Amino acid sequence: MLADHAADAPILRLDRITKTFPGVKALSEVQLALYPGQVTALIGENGAGKSTLVKVLTGIYQPDGGQITVDGTPVSFPTAQDAAAHGITAIHQETVLFDDLTVAENIFLGHAPKGRFGLIDTAAQRRMARDLLDSIGAEIDPDTRLRDLGIASKHLVAISRALSIDARVVVMDEPTAALSHKEIHELYDLVEQLKSQGKAILFISHKFDEIFKIADRYTVFRDGQFVADGRIADVTEGDLVKMMVGREVDQIFPKRTPNIGAEVLEVVGYSHPTEFADIGFTLRAGEILGFYGLVGAGRSEFMQALFGITKPSKGVTKIDGQIRVIRSPAEAVNAGIVYVPEDRGLQGAIRPLPIFQNVTLASLNRTPRKGFINLANEFALAREYTKRLDLRAASLDTPVGNLSGGNQQKVVIAKWLATQPKVIILDEPTKGIDIGSKAAVHDFMAELASQGLAVIMVSSEIPEVLGMSDRVIVMRDGRMVAEVSGPEMTPETLVRHAAGIAEATL
Amino acid sequence: MKQLIKSREAILTAAIVVLLGLIATRFPAFVTPGNLAAVFNDTSPLIILAIGQMIVILTKCIDLSVAATLALTGMVCAMINVAAPGVPVFVIVAVAIGMGMALGAFNGVLTWKLGIPPIVVTLGTMTIYRGIIFLISDGKWVNSHEMTPAFKALPRVAFLGLPALSWLAIAIILIAFVAMTRTTLGRAFFAVGGNPHAAVYTGINVGRTQFWAFVASGGLAGLTGYLWVSRYAVAYVDIALGFELDVVAACVIGGIAISGGIGSVGGAVLGAIFLGVIKNALPVVNISPFWQMAISGSAIIIAIAVNTRAGRSKGRVILKKTEAEA
Structure with a gap:
């Protein structure tokens, strides 16, 4: 002292x-x-x-x-x-x-x-x-x-x-x-x-x-x-x-050579009466776009609007260059956008339902005979995606509530992949999980991007944002305050923009 | 959990068999096939209503207005029959189902669009619907002699030894089973009750799903309204008074979780049959109606106790991780 x-x-x-x-x-x-x-x-x-x-x-x-x-x-x-x-x-x-x-x-x-x-x-x-x-x-x-x-x-x-x-x-x-x-x-x-x-x-x-x-x-x-x-x-x-x-790099992120393709998503002028204003950006296939900001900067609120849970006052979403009106999560899923929310316990899996029903839940509306379920097709779909995520469970009949946390998370992700999305929004994907599981999530995210999925990652952890993103948008008080990429992506830049500190003081 | 429900259905079946065995020791005639069929027929309205209620409870709601819906639709059917005896019975059945669905839709809209808790909505509409019966009938009864023979005959028409009422119940059980296990709406009922937040993110409209649950329950209650009035050949303000509690009890005994998301058509049916056997058997073996109520009540509490025990998790597995940490 x-x-x-x-x-x-x-x-x-x-x-x-x-x-x-x-x-x-x-x-x-x-x-x-x-x-x-x-x-x-x-x-x-x-x-x-x-x-x-x-x-x-x-x-x-x-x-x-x-x-x-x-x-x-x-x-x-x-x-x-x-x-x-x-x-x-x-x-x-x-x-x-x-x-x-x-x-x-x-x-x-x-x-x-x-x-x-x-x-x-x-x-x-x-x-x-x-x-x-x-x-x-x-x-x-x-x-x-x-x-x-x-x-x-x-x-x-x-x-x-x-x-x-x-x-x-x-x-x-x-x-x-x-x-x-x-x-x-x-x-x-x-x-x-x-x-x-x-x-x-x-x-x-x-x-x-x-x-x-x-x-x-x-x-x-x-x-x-x-x-x-x-x-x-x-x-x-x-x-x-x-x-x-200031830290040593004590976490190792998957090395990836971004394979960036065509523009998938364009957001123009998204505004909400109280939560955010003038959000606009583009996103390409195979790209990971990080959203950084302090807690309460309006990132999740914007994502929920993009996904159709809340209604923006104005703004346009284009998928593959086509304007898509998204008024509900169902329309978002149909347009190829999925959202893996922050609180997976509360918002992710339906615990009493068996694994296969959880995996197919978001894809049921695309079955050939609308309204009816073909159990054989449903099982095949569930088996395909659980296998892809290497989910080991005794039986696909097991209720999700009986699985471990990590496996529940796999079920939730399998559910989203089964909808064959173009854009996946991951909100705080590694919040509250241990280092080992974090690495698994990061590897998986890199794999998704390499398969041509456009990924939006909302994260409040600077190493994760810097380690995973190709580009970072910083939000403060409901507005985009910076978009950084390449050599500009430093911890100091992100913190400075997020906290609103003028450059001169650094 | 699915195995558990299955075993719960097995337990319930076993309980019904034991109950029948006990009754047989005192009154063997009760367990003859003919009498069992009669008991099933007598329980059919409860079965139909319990299936509707199950759907509603699955979505974390409750429909207390089923008995009032039944009574109002039944009265309207009877009055149509009196006013226009020429209207064919199938039209009356269609009116009953349609009107029940409309009354259910009213519950559903209040829940969905105004966000009023379902127990409050249906407590209110329960009283409103009973009140409407009084208004349209002036409190008068519609008696057997005013109804046409065709109107009264439908539930009784026998086919392969069973009355049409029983066949209708069986048909509804089968339709409900397919609807709950093989349609996207059926799956949505489970999802909405199992985790409403997750359902929203999956693209399921929670309010609209609950709305359809109320419509289903109302439609089944409407159909039962016609069946009830034609079977007993009388319609008045207080028919099926308090019956909604039997319906909810059948669901609870059948393992439908009041917190939503867990249940099955089989459970609802067995729960209804269990109550039906008690109601039919106890008078036969000379047990007073007060004991009947006590026994029904005990069955409900035992069922809930079993559900709660089964639902309790065995605690989280933390220890292994800590060891790995250390």
Whole structure:
């Protein structure tokens, strides 16, 4: 730690914290110190381990190794209540509060003031809530139902709740992600106020401008490992970006010589009233086009519109030069576009149905006798594509729910390939899977492209985007901000465009 | 899971056989072929309705308005017969099916386009349809002597020793079996209930599929409405009152998962027959109607307990991976 703060001992210190999930080391001997009256920014790419750290801090996950100390005393947080009892509280990205309770009830849920007979003293609860809200300058009626508040007001309620348990450490996980410009400034004021009360604040954000505005210190994580920490005053944005992304190439991507063919897909001027605007690009057969951006940049939203799940306000899709109107997923599949969504558990396989029915589900409408199924043809189709994906299962009659996660994924991909698509959209294809499976997915993606399929890959992992794509489109706040290819494809360029940092600062 | 359903059908068949065996010890005449055929005939309306309900439940919906649909269609059929005795019976049957489908379509549209939960929609239409019967009939009965002989005869026409009512039920079982296993719409019913999100991405319109499930259930309820009124030769506001609960019970006993996506035509049919045997046998062996209700109720709870146990997963396989990690 820095010498000039030696006297100023941290409230909370994490030392050599390790957390392993099956197949993934989410945190590897990381350290973090939070000081009273100071804001520490935690910086790292998606998947760097920030969320895991927050969960360890708040008692939701138990670390496998390492030590947490509060005021120099070793502690452990077996439950979320234990973390709260030590004065640690978190305000999450999507506030975890109860929509149908009132503001006062939300603030005091679990530690409400009790009156006679151990019943909740609602009058005292309301009064105390009023005082807390006043203290942070929030003009919110404690009797309002939370449902009726905007997201910024909900944050204020969450902060009041944090104050009500006399928190000393406040974790803010991307608190500004859903706020308007004005609301963000009100939040900054509040952070200043918390600082002046001597609270230690951990501020997680992807936005460099706000980190430089309110943080006193920084800690950088990369791939679950501690990289560096120090005082914000001593670094520039460029330094932080380099710490964030600067890595040895520790993942090997399949070598491929792109065999790029004719133009398959052209998108012109796709816009949506609230989610994205002016998206336009072309895609050729055999090409892998990466879509990079911060979480919430509108990439998945655009893909869902392209696939016909949501309706764009304007825009044109051309397949093989022909304009195709896509108003539903069925029309997208017919036009030759398929979408493998991010959450394969929720959106992928139909678990009670057997393998063969899952594989053929999206292709049934193209059977010769429309509306009727020929079981022999159906089995033949299922056998062909399960064989192609090397899916080993006792029988094609097995319900998909009985298969392992990897095999379920193969079933989902087989389903899409069976429709013989021209364009395949893969949304975060390797999110949450271990390194070995990642490599398999990457090989497979390369194989698809080499067979002449046009691939769109949405990914938030820079190595994957750079390792797999022939070209990368970067999105920020619902717009395309850059299209890079060849030597321009560097980690710094992507991060700079995605976070909106001017070139001069690097 | 498919093996499981198969075995569940086997269990149910075994349960029915054991039940018949028990009854035979007290009242051997019950298990004569002639009487069993009569029991099947008596259970036919329940079988037809249970098949419709099964389709609806498969898509994560429920149709509480089946009995009211049945009663309303039955009343309309009876009134047409009274007002225009010359209208041939096959026209009346077509009207019954068409009207049932229209009433089902109304449920379906409310669910699909307005996004109202099906249990609320059909609870509402159940009351509305009963109310309409009262409005069009002024609460009066249509009695046997007002109906034409042809109108009353159809369910009773015997063919190869079985009445037409039984044959209709058998035909519907076969059609439903083919529709559920060999058509894209049948497959869509399973997909929509099994994982609605995945179904959307596969290009299946979830709302429209649910709509067709309601139309199917309504159509079958409409047909049953004519059969019911002509068989009992009477139509009034309260016919088949509360029968929707028997229909749902038959589905649950037959292993149709209330959460959707799991079920079979065979299960629905066996569930209906199980209830039908209980209802027909208990009075014969001199057990009071209150016991009948308790036994039906117990059968439902036992069936749900079996379903839940079977559906519970054995926990995720994590251990092996951790070993590999270490």
